[in-house]
Amino acid sequence: xxxxxxxxxxxxxxxxxxxxxxxxxxxxxxxxxxxxxxxxxxxxxxxxxxxxxxxxxxxxxxxxxxxxxxxxxxxxxxxxxxxxxxxxxxxxxxxxxxxxxxxxxxxxxx
Amino acid sequence: xxxxxxxxxxxxxxxxxxxxxxxxxxxxxxxxxxxxxxxxxxxxxxxxxxxxxxxxxxxxxxxxxxxxxxxxxxxxxxxxxxxxxxxxxxxxxxxxxxxxxxxxxxxxxxxxxxxxxxxxxxxxxxxxxxxxxxxxxxxxxxxxxxxxxxxxxxxxxxxxxxxxxxxxxxxxxxxxxxxxxxxxxxxxxxxxxxxxxxxxxxxxxxxxxxxxxxxxxxxxxxxxxxxxxxxxxxxxxxxxxxxxxxxxxxxxxxxxxxxxxxxxxxxxxxxxxxxxxxxxxxxxxxxxxxxxxxxxxxxxxxxxxxxxxxxxxxxxxxxxxxxxxxxxxxxxxxxxxxxxxxxxxxxxxxxxxxxxxxxxxxxxxxxxxxxxxxxxxxxxxxxxxxxxxxxxxxxxxxxxxxxxxxxxxxxxxxxxxxxxxxxxxxxxxxxxxxxxxxxxxxxxxxxxxxxxxxxxxxxxxxxxxxxxxxxxxxxxx
Numbered sequence: 151x152x153x154x155x156x157x158x159x160x161x162x163x164x165x166x167x168x169x170x171x172x173x174x175x176x177x178x179x180x181x182x183x184x185x186x187x188x189x190x191x192x193x194x195x196x197x198x199x200x201x202x203x204x205x206x207x208x209x210x211x212x213x214x215x216x217x218x219x220x221x222x223x224x225x226x227x228x229x230x231x232x233x234x235x236x237x238x239x240x241x242x243x244x245x246x247x248x249x250x251x252x253x254x255x256x257x258x259x260x
Numbered sequence: 261x262x263x264x265x266x267x268x269x270x271x272x273x274x275x276x277x278x279x280x281x282x283x284x285x286x287x288x289x290x291x292x293x294x295x296x297x298x299x300x301x302x303x304x305x306x307x308x309x310x311x312x313x314x315x316x317x318x319x320x321x322x323x324x325x326x327x328x329x330x331x332x333x334x335x336x337x338x339x340x341x342x343x344x345x346x347x348x349x350x351x352x353x354x355x356x357x358x359x360x361x362x363x364x365x366x367x368x369x370x371x372x373x374x375x376x377x378x379x380x381x382x383x384x385x386x387x388x389x390x391x392x393x394x395x396x397x398x399x400x401x402x403x404x405x406x407x408x409x410x411x412x413x414x415x416x417x418x419x420x421x422x423x424x425x426x427x428x429x430x431x432x433x434x435x436x437x438x439x440x441x442x443x444x445x446x447x448x449x450x451x452x453x454x455x456x457x458x459x460x461x462x463x464x465x466x467x468x469x470x471x472x473x474x475x476x477x478x479x480x481x482x483x484x485x486x487x488x489x490x491x492x493x494x495x496x497x498x499x500x501x502x503x504x505x506x507x508x509x510x511x512x513x514x515x516x517x518x519x520x521x522x523x524x525x526x527x528x529x530x531x532x533x534x535x536x537x538x539x540x541x542x543x544x545x546x547x548x549x550x551x552x553x554x555x556x557x558x559x560x561x562x563x564x565x566x567x568x569x570x571x572x573x574x575x576x577x578x579x580x581x582x583x584x585x586x587x588x589x590x591x592x593x594x595x596x597x598x599x600x601x602x603x604x605x606x607x608x609x610x611x612x613x614x615x616x617x618x619x620x621x622x623x624x625x626x627x628x629x630x631x632x633x634x635x636x637x638x639x640x641x642x643x644x645x646x647x648x649x650x651x652x653x654x655x656x657x658x659x660x661x662x663x664x665x666x667x668x669x670x671x672x673x674x675x676x677x678x679x680x681x682x683x684x685x686x687x688x689x690x691x692x693x694x695x696x697x698x699x700x701x702x703x704x705x706x707x708x709x710x711x712x713x714x715x716x717x718x719x720x721x722x723x724x725x726x727x728x729x730x731x732x733x734x735x736x737x
Contacts, residue, residue, distance in 0.1 A: 178422070211325075219436065
């Protein structure tokens with residue numbers, strides 16, 4: 151029982167840390183990493199839930215959810231990094247704010 | 261025999277794979293053929309539903325709790341029909357829209373696979389009967405939506421697409437957290453089994469509100485709308501239409517399913533009143549923001565922020581009014597979906613011709629693109645509830661009055677007036693004479709006709725309000 155509670159506490163910490171960093175840090179790469187830390191928190195919680203089966207054997211459904219969730223996380227990270235790299239190449243900015251507020255070429259979009 | 265509920269997923273996804281490969285002409289042909297095929301599959305499912313009642317399909321023969329069950333009832337079917345009508349119009353429109361832009365070869369090539377994947381994902385979402393499956397499909401449609409939103413290729417488009425992705429993925433993790441809590445409590449992911457289990461206590465309430473909070477961002481209720489105006493206005497016109505008309509609705513659809521259908525007793529009353537108040541703010545503030553924009557697509561995007569407010573405004577109506585409430589909000593979702601898509605498509609034709617998104621640059625558009633401007637006016641009239649009977653707005657207005665909520669009724673009336681005002685603002689310059697010789701020729705008749713046909717369907721829905729509402733009641737039983 152103590153082990154599961156440890157898992158749950160660590161999971162909550164990871165989720166909270168990830169969310170905090172995601173909101174507070176402007177740097178895009180850090181945001182993407184923070185998103186992954188946050189999702190690791192949820193996955194850890196799912197692993198803890200899986201171990202709560204009565205007869206001692208783990209429940210396979212949360213494990214399947216973690217695996218599927220990892221696939222989602224990889225896809226989102228990949229798309230986010232492609233967009234971040236494109237923004238960096240176009241503007242040299244590593245944050246959304248700076249990419250939007252460059253002094254030159256404002257309102258040139260047709 | 262292949263089950264129709266499988267076809268509505270299989271056809272668009274197969275089309276998405278097929279459109280990845282061939283050359284340009286064949287790709288457009290395949291895309292349009294897939295769209296027609298998907299509409300046919302939805303029609304087949306409708307026939308099955310009318311003949312046999314709600315449809316169930318266990319994927320691979322595996323039943324819940326271990327397997328995933330697809331579930332097609334009346335509400336799901338109405339959303340599928342909305343997606344099919346808007347989807348077909350968008351496909352026909354896109355076939356001409358991207359064709360006309362010579363330098364957009366890569367954009368057009370990416371549009372078809374992404375759009376068909378998004379359509380398949382939305383169809384799957386509407387028939388999904390499993391909270392984890394709903395999570396996956398929300399993320400799946402998000403990935404396709406973000407890639408489509410970035411297709412515009414502008415810097416602003418990339419920035420807004422990335423902001424949309426980061427915000428919605430964060431929301432998705434809160435949703436997944438809620439799913440984890442619910443699974444820990446009830447031991448199942450299936451909506452029907454969860455409803456039967458009826459978990460009570462603190463943890464399910466926290467889970468439910470974690471999920472609802474996440475979905476509020478996905479359907480852009482104020483103040484979680486910050487990502488929407490930029491993302492919806494920088495995308496190409498057919499993409500804007502899909503994002504505003506369908507993808508935003510998917511978030512609210514999941515709220516309907518989970519909060520009203522599966523756990524009607526878990527929502528604490530004060531929290532629902534907060535949602536209603538936010539709906540009120542969204543309605544008034546979003547309409548006002550639309551009114552002060554000087555760019556056409558930004559105006560329409562803020563109109564979406566306002567129209568989402570209507571969905572939440574009447575949410576606190578309790579049990580005896582629940583059926584009417586669900587019917588009225590579903591009606592509004594359908595009406596707004598058709599009208600907003602038509603508005604974006606009509607605007608797309610005007611913007612393409614004027615080579616500018618600024619309202620001031622659309623002078624003389626009515627002479628050169630009369631049907632597109634008509635489409636904007638008709639869909640604006642539907643959004644404002646200005647057609648006889650008032651359409652969805654009239655239904656919501658009467659529902660609020662019947663239950664003695666004068667403030668809500670007043671807000672709805674104010675929203676209708678503001679919608680009329682921003683529609684007039686959007687089209688006013690089109691009727692003014694052009695200042696100089698217009699650059700470029702006429703707009704494409706195909707684009708204009710598609711937009712006008714969609715606006716016509718939105719208007720037709722308004723005139724058939726009684727028939728549609730009775731259909732909704734049948735669907736819910």
